[in-house]
Amino acid sequence: MAADGASRDTAGTDAPDAPAEAPRISRWDDACLAAALFAVDPAGSGGISLRALPGPVRELWLELLQELLPADEPVRRVPLHIADGRLLGGLDLAATLRAGRPVAERGLLAEADGGVVLLAMAERVARSTAAHLSAALDSGEVLVERDGITARTPTRFGVVALDEGANDEEQVPTTLVDRFAILLDLGDIALREAMPADYDVGEILAARGRLDAIAVDDQALEAICGTALALGVDSLRASLAALRVARASAALAGRDAVTVEDVSAAARLVLAPRATQLPAPPDQPPPDEEPPPPPEENQDDNQDENQPPDQEIDKPLEEVVLEAAEAAIPANLLAMLQMGAMRSRSRSSGKSGAIQSGSLRGRPAGTRRGEPGAGARLSVIETLRAAAPWQRLRRQERTQTARNGGPAADLLVEVRHDDFRVTRYRQRSETTTIFVVDASGSAALHRLAEAKGAVELLLADCYVRRDRVAMIAFRGPGAELLLPPTRSLVRAKRGLAGLPGGGGTPLAAGIDAAVELADGVQRRGGTPVVVLLTDGRANVTREGIGGRAQAGEDALSSARAFRVAELKALVVDVSPRPRPDAEKLAREMGAVYLPLPHADAAALSGAVKAVS
Structure with a gap:
């Protein structure tokens, strides 16, 4: 039987004198086993999160799963932007308009009772869709309370969530993953490794009977x-x-x-x-512990013949x-x-930018009550859906008005002002990472080289992540914008080729310049992330003159203004030994503090990705 693959791999060892290492099951064999186990108990397992880009390996796995599911078992595909009415059920608009009374329709989750739900692009699924799926998996039923209809429909199903995230920031919502039994990643499996599996639907049906x-x-x-x-x-x-x-x-x-x-x-x-x-590593025996006594000469040599050669039973x-x-x-x-390096990542924003809602452009994200105009588009279907439950009452009102001598109107569907629904759209704004680099002092060239390498590493992903990168250097009397926001690697390398260094540390001017540039990014609809590389010790005031005490006060004042602007920031302490100056500055800015005295470009790039 294929489910005994682990035990088959342990057999045949020729080393009875020492425990054999646990065999490493191939990832494709485990993926096939996961498909078979899910087919045995789809509803009990909750679901599978399948992380893989579209390709032949993923298609082979999905074909295997389809072959293992009984032919009469429903499989329903949930599109990315499915409406709540189609997912849960609600008002059947056409039947309601014909009958003149609310008529309910079955939702997709009710249709999937006893089968499988295939969730496409699960890493981008709407929060409401994830919540509805989680509630249905927990309760085993679908509750509909909308459009004048209240109904409970029992349904039990398993979910296959297709995770096509291109990076660690794009992941299936935790509310769903927590309810899935199996997490699979087929990303590194080559096509030549994807061999046919030994399972068939007859084994699945027999296993269901024994479960x-x-x-x-x-x-x-x-x-x-x-x-x-x-x-x-x-x-x-x-x-x-x-x-x-x-x-x-x-x-x-x-x-x-x-x-x-x-x-x-x-x-x-x-x-x-x-x-x-x-x-944790296993506990080591005390050094003074005596070794076990050797076996006696008259001990039966055949005593261990019945023991398995790998000795795993011990x-x-x-x-x-x-x-x-x-x-x-x-x-x-x-x-x-x-x-x-395990960190929790925010789902509201990331390298793809923060989510913005509006009624002008982006992906459809439901509707809201409102009037069309000023760029807002009328949703005809949702407007009719909002008006349909009230047609009987409005017909009675028209009849009563006609009896009282008022004007008579023979309307098939009466739509009023309160029924208007306009479409909402949602889009992700692009992220602009602003490097603010302390270019003063003898170590400036080293710090600028680190920033340059990090910029180039981040730019390599710009086309996928839709990011922009900018750079501000501060030294001498003030700050200078060396690299305006760009995603062009050629332009960035040209701008970073000859960075100046040396002079005083106008820290306040650097922070002020970052706020000004970030404000411009926000005005254009972007999401700025500021990365400040400094040791936190200022010695040039806002006016461009020397004075360590006044320069420190100006820097803290600029840091408080930065915090009021509610910008996301990372302060990288580049001093050889972390000092309290940079940490205090980060606290005043409301930024993440990262002591990184020996940072290289890769470490800095990873830190930026983590904070943003």
């Missing part, structure tokens, strides 16, 4: 919870999801109870991708499962954990 009778002992539960704790997975949903996946694995393998292979598979698919820390179950999970941690996640 409810699968037994789970306390040792397996402790192994799951202990592995989650060791990997820093603090969500109880993840442990429950791992338990459901382990039971599905046992059912697929034809077993009556969960075994170590099933728990290890659940750890690889559910817990490893969610790891936020590396497991290890505690939790240790075996933890090793399997640690081996399955994705390479990029493992590197981040080793560097201690």
Whole structure:
């Protein structure tokens, strides 16, 4: 049976004298196993987050999943900008206008009862859509309260979220990921590795019949919870999801109870991708501990013949499962954990810019009550939808008016002023990263070289991220704009080729220039992010004259003005040894403080991406 791949790989070792290392299951084999386990229990697993760009590998996986699902099981695709009425159900506009009374229609989630929902471009899904899906997964029903209709429709389904994010900032909303059992990343799997799987729909149907009778002992539960704790997975949903996946694995393998292979598979698919820390190393025995005595000469040499050659049976179950999970941690996640760089990222803004709402341009994002004009566009369908529930009352009002001698009007649909709905649009503004570099003193050339390298690294992603980069250098009597906002790599290199350095430190002038440039970016609809590289020690006032005390006061005054402007900023302390000056400046600016005395271009570029 294909679900026993882990156990098959452990067989055949010729080293009975030493424990064999845990075999590393290929990522494609795990992806196929994930498809089979999801097909066994779609609603119980909640869903799969499939991170992969469109391509043959993703299509092969989706074809496998389609083959494993029973033919009569509904599969519904949720488009990116689906309306709430189509998703949840609501007013059937055509039937309501014909009948003259509210007529309800079934939503897409109700149609998917007992099947699978395919969520396209899940990393860009609207917040309301994610909330509706999460609520339906939790409650097993769809609640509709809109357009004069109140209804509850039972529905249970699993979700396959297609994550096409090009970078770490574009991810499926946490509210959905927390309810999915399995997280897959097919990004690094080559087409030659995507071999046909050994599963078929007959195995899936048989496993579904066994699923409810699968037994789970306390040792397996402790192994799951202990592995989650060791990997820093603090969500109880993840442990429950791992338990459901382990039971599905046992059912697929034809077993009556969960075994170590099933728990290890659940750890690889559910817990490893969610790891936020590396497991602690095992405790070492005390140095004065005596070694175990050698075996006696008359000991039966055949005593160990019944033991498996890999000797894994001697290890505690939790240790075996933890090793399997640690081996399955994705390479990029493992590197981040080793560097201690796990950070929470904001969904409201990022390298793609902040989300802006309006009624003029962008992607449709629902409707609002209002009048067309001044660029606002009338949504005819939503206007009729708002007017439809009131047609019977308005027809009665017209009849009563005619009986009282008023004018009679024979209208098929009466639309009033309060029914008007205009379309709302949403767009992402481009991000402009403004480097403000202290170009004073003997170390100026070193700092400018670092900034130059970081600018070039960020510009390499500009076409994908829709960013712009600018640079301000301050030295001597004031600040100078060296590189206006641009996404042209050629222009940036030309502007950065000969950067001046030396002189005093007009820190206040540099901050003021950053505020002025950021204000211009905001006026044009962009999102500015300021990166200030300095040691925080000013010695030139706003007037361009020397005086350390007055220059420090001017710098703090400019920092407070910067904070009032509510700009996002990062202060990089480039002094050889971090001093309180730059930290105090960052606190007054309301910025993130980063002591980086030995920064290189790559480290600075990574810090900018993290803060923005």
